[in-house]
Amino acid sequence: MIQRKIFAANWKLHKTPAETRKFLLEFKTKLDALQLPYEKEVVFFPSAISLEAASEVLKESRVKCGVQNVCSQGSGAFTGENSALVAKELGATYILIGHSERRHLFHETDDLIAEKVNYVQSLGLTPILCIGETLSERESQKTKEVCARQLKVGLSRAHATKPLVIAYEPVWAIGTGKVATSEQVEETHTDVYNILKEIGFPDGAILYGGSVKADNAKGLVNRSHVSGFLVGGASLEVDNFLQICISG
Numbered sequence: 001m002i003q004r005k006i007f008a009a010n011w012k013l014h015k016t017p018a019e020t021r022k023f024l025l026e027f028k029t030k031l032d033a034l035q036l037p038y039e040k041e042v043v044f045f046p047s048a049i050s051l052e053a054a055s056e057v058l059k060e061s062r063v064k065c066g067v068q069n070v071c072s073q074g075s076g077a078f079t080g081e082n083s084a085l086v087a088k089e090l091g092a093t094y095i096l097i098g099h100s101e102r103r104h105l106f107h108e109t110d111d112l113i114a115e116k117v118n119y120v121q122s123l124g125l126t127p128i129l130c131i132g133e134t135l136s137e138r139e140s141q142k143t144k145e146v147c148a149r150q151l152k153v154g155l156s157r158a159h160a161t162k163p164l165v166i167a168y169e170p171v172w173a174i175g176t177g178k179v180a181t182s183e184q185v186e187e188t189h190t191d192v193y194n195i196l197k198e199i200g201f202p203d204g205a206i207l208y209g210g211s212v213k214a215d216n217a218k219g220l221v222n223r224s225h226v227s228g229f230l231v232g233g234a235s236l237e238v239d240n241f242l243q244i245c246i247s248g
């Protein structure tokens, strides 16, 4: 049986709407030719401003899209925020929540993240809750404790029966070229899986993220409890990301 895998592209603040259309047209054509099994899902997270361009190109395609952050409220006086309601109307099915850059650059707390997870699920969208330790936390053997806290608080208002995806992304591996070893990935994914089971989310998929590239994806994708990848830098070029999508 082919296992369900998710290959997600986090474009951060890259690509204009025109660049998004051009990339996705080429990607879609090449992906169709590869006949990837349907158990493998591909999801793009363009900047929110490019979401409409992405979803126009991806209409009637198996490739999904979403946004990288949303407000915990659907409408109101929240200048500069992204609305999950608007994202849904524009074709989003997944929402990234609590990415390391949101936590560290924009000071998002676990409590705010919990509100977002709850709201996104209530709209029928699938949250991808990002968790992960900093380098000093790993060096002081706190990885499991940090992941447990981020999961327990981040999912404290989540619906156990609705779809949920976790992305384990060690902060020290994001954008640094320092990928976690397959042993580190397997060990932490097993911990994450056990914590999810203990707190009532046994079916949550667990992606790995942090400097994933075509050449390291193969060694990570079949490790225990690895359900796919969240890819930043290596998803910005069509052939690089395609290579990762066919890795598993």
Ligand code: PGA
Residues within 6 Å of the ligand: 010, 169, 173, 174, 175, 176, 177, 209, 210, 211, 212, 230, 231, 232, 233, 234
């Ligand atoms: P990276 O980013 O693949 O460039 O390390 C991953 C992420 O930020 O989700």
